[in-house]
Amino acid sequence: MEFDTDIAIVGGGLNGPALGLALAQIGLRVTIIDRLQTQVRETPGFDGRSYALALTSTRLLDGIGVWDAVADHAQPMLEIKVTDGRAGEGPSPFFMHFDHAEIEEGPMGHMVEDRHLRSALMQAVATTDGITVLDGETVTTQTVDASGVTLSLANGKSVRAKLLVGADGRGSGTATRAGIKRIGWGYGQTALVCAIAHEKPHDGVAHQFFMPPGPLAILPLTENRSSIVWSETAENAARINALPDDAYLDVLRPRFGDFLGEISLAGARYTYPLSLSLAHSMVAPRVALLGDAAHGVHPIAGQGLNAGMRDVAALAEVIADARRRGQDIGSPTVLDQYQLWRRFDNTALALATDSFNRLFSNDNPLIRIARDMGMAAINAIPGARRGFIREAAGLTGDLPRLMRGERL
Structure with missing residues (x-):
């Protein structure tokens, strides 16, 4: 059966376009499907939204040709x-x-600021060969077979791809249609x-x-x-x-x-x-999840988007390497490699932010003394300080090539 595209990405926010750009650079055909119209996502003036991008996330943006439009x-x-x-x-x-x-x-x-990052990604997507954007479209069903996945759209059309990527947020329809359940809880905050x-x-x-x-x-x-x-x-x-x-x-x-x-x-x-929201799995047959579709965490450390960007870099690298080896990019072997790479880190981040929030969002005097003394101890030890600094910069762990400043 003929494929309309190599990769179908549902979700046109930030992570989806970033992945699309990375994959288009290695010659894959990408279709980005988003329920919002482009003009709805564009914000001509400053609306208050912004993101804390770790050093490694800026390397990724540089590697996909976006950082120069954002740096100033x-x-x-x-x-x-x-x-x-x-x-x-x-x-x-x-x-x-x-x-x-x-x-x-x-x-x-x-x-x-959101307005600068979002517009830079959208402009790059619009001018990159190999990327098709379907704005204002909604996926109604996704059907997986041995060689690919077929998406039915609300307008009656369909898209057939080798791999489907869900970048459609915490309420991911992609995950739900794939039968991937979630665990999570609210914080009352x-x-x-x-x-x-x-x-x-x-x-x-x-x-x-x-x-x-x-x-x-x-x-x-x-x-x-x-x-x-x-x-x-x-x-x-x-x-x-x-x-x-x-x-x-x-x-x-x-x-x-x-x-x-x-x-x-x-x-x-x-x-x-x-709230905290974790998908039970980051993959299913012919399906991969990234960003908030896979893991939504407390913003206490400002790492939500950075975790999504790591997903982007890791998935792009796994797909690029599989393509060079002549593998089916949507095969269980390839997707399991992505999950093995990212699942532990994302779960650890979720548990860490959950624990920090519970530790600090209370007024118990004994806990206050303990956490204050803990902060003072960390601050007094240069090695511990540098460890936290490198963590904040995203420099710890098994970094994908794009986050090391290398090409796919």
Whole structure:
């Protein structure tokens, strides 16, 4: 049976297009199917959304030809300061401080606004031979046979591919149709997300302030702006989000502090409930999952997108190597190799973020003393500090070639 494409990717957010670009560069035909229209995904102005990209994720973007279009809009993260305390009381004297100067590779990562990263990926996809984009289309069924997978679309058309990749988020229809179940739980927390402008320069320093209701991340953007990811109990978050902008800032200020001077909103406000979601498997016959479709974690370490980018780099490498060997790129042998590579790391990340959130999102005085002393001990040991810095930069573990700055 003839194939319309080599790889069908369901999901046109960030991970799906990144994988499509990597695979098109090695000569594979890729079809990206997304239920949203392109114009719906495009945001001409700053809307407050941004991402913390680890150093290895920027290497991946460079390898697929996207980083040059993003670099001028990216803010390097030069330091990370981690503190503990209560709103209005200031941070504990015990802390962790990570400086990029302690490693040789450069900044630990960059903050990039969604509008710049998304548009750069979409423009690259639109100008790359071998990639077809089906916007505003929904997959209704997927049928797997010995040699490929056939997707039926809501418009009555079909797409036949050798491999189907689900990059369609936590509620992945690809996973559901493949019979892949999920495990997970909610945290009773909601993230309040916005961007702020401030009087004083941030000097490229990212802050993570742990409070009993949940962590507050202050992440540096270009100019005198920072991205805020502020976790509260679901009840408090609903009340805060319902406030007008001035009152919203009045609630934020005692949590934020005055170290950057006066603050004001610099974009839209968002909320999303926080939960853990892990697919039982990252693969099924002729199907692979990546990003949030495979693992959705707490944003406490800002590693959700970076984990998805690792999936992209690993899957692209496994497929590229299989193609060179003349293997069927959708065979169980190839997909099992991908799962073996990524499953443990993703599960470990999920458990680590879950544990950190439970450890820090409480006000037990004994636990507070223990965690403060733990942070002070880590901060006092250079080797431990460098280990955390390398982890934040994404430099640990078995790195795919694209994340080592090498070609597929």
